[in-house]
Amino acid sequence: MIKAVLFDLDGTLADTAPDLGGALNTLLAKRGLPPKDMADIRAVASHGAAGLLALGAGISRGDEGFDEWRAAYLAEYEACFDRDTVLFPQISELLAALARKGIVWGIVTNKPAAFTDRLVSKLGFAAPPAVVVSGDTCAEAKPSVVPMLYACEQLGVAPQECLYVGDAQRDMQAGRDAGMKTVLALWGYIAAGDRTEEWPADFAVSCPSDIEALLG
Template identity: 65%
Template sequence: MIQAVLFDLDGTLADTALDLGGALNTLLARHNLPAKSMDEIRTQASHGAAGLLKLGAGITPDHPDYAQWRTEYLDEYDSRYAQDTALFDGVNELIAELDQRGIKWGIITNKPMRFTDKLVPKLGFAIPPAVVVSGDTCGESKPSVKPMFHACKQIQTEPQHTLYVGDAERDIQAGRNAGMKTVLAEWGYIAPEDQTETWQPDYRIASPLDLLKIL
């Protein structure tokens, strides 16, 4: 008996790649580096600033200038976080149907609260989420189970009665380790080299409305 469905945000509910990538390419231009294509950006968009800075500039978290690059990138993203971002087709229809069935829904994302608090209200969800857990809400982010348990506590549901939907390996790991049923969003930001068959989600869906076949 599924009582709640929780979702990742970037690449699962919302197509944020245009704004994430636009911020990256503006930063790269400032540093006289070549722009990255949207196809390249989409494969790394789920990995946040770390993945995008590695893609664009070869800067990884162990690089001495990483903190400076990350600050610059996040400031640039902050100036355009909702410019081109939109919900994926079918998301609002899905959420409306969940509400009709009395199933709660919410968001667990690794995106910092700095952005989720502003972005989520602008996305135009048919029904507001019952809970939003950001990457820095609990002090740990996915694949930690802390955000998963925190969300369940907030909406008073048990993990075993919860589905978690995401497009990254850490989403599946976090959901499974928390005792939830996991669903891979195949329309998301999945790289060609990602071996999704090794992630072992309970279900795989090709579009948001396919979730209704599982419930």
């Protein structure tokens, strides 16, 4: 029996790409570089600052200057992180349905807590999350199982009693390795070249209402 549903945040619960991309394009403009199309931004948005900087500036973690670029990007995101971000369609209805069924829900994201905590309070969830685990809550982030198991401990449920819903390969890997059932959110930030059929997902759903159907 499923007692809890855990979700990724960016690209699963909330459409954060407009603000993630807006911060990137503002930074690129300040440094004399061309903006990136939102379609390209959406394809990498789940990979956070590192993915966005690789797209926009061609700079990767470990490259000289990366830390400075990342700090500058996060400063731009700080100024707009909640400007255009909204819940995806049907998310509110899904969370209300979980509450009616007595199923608790929570968030396990790689987003830093400095942003997660403030954003969660502004999104207007139909029912509040029972646990929120950010990328820096634990010593390790996804695809590690550490934040997944921490969330279970906080909820008092076994991993086998959880669904984990996410839109990235690391989400599916972390959930599977932790012993949860995994659900791939096909409405999320998935690139055209991603081989999702090779990701360790137990289910793939095209809209949030499909998750309620899985729960019966």
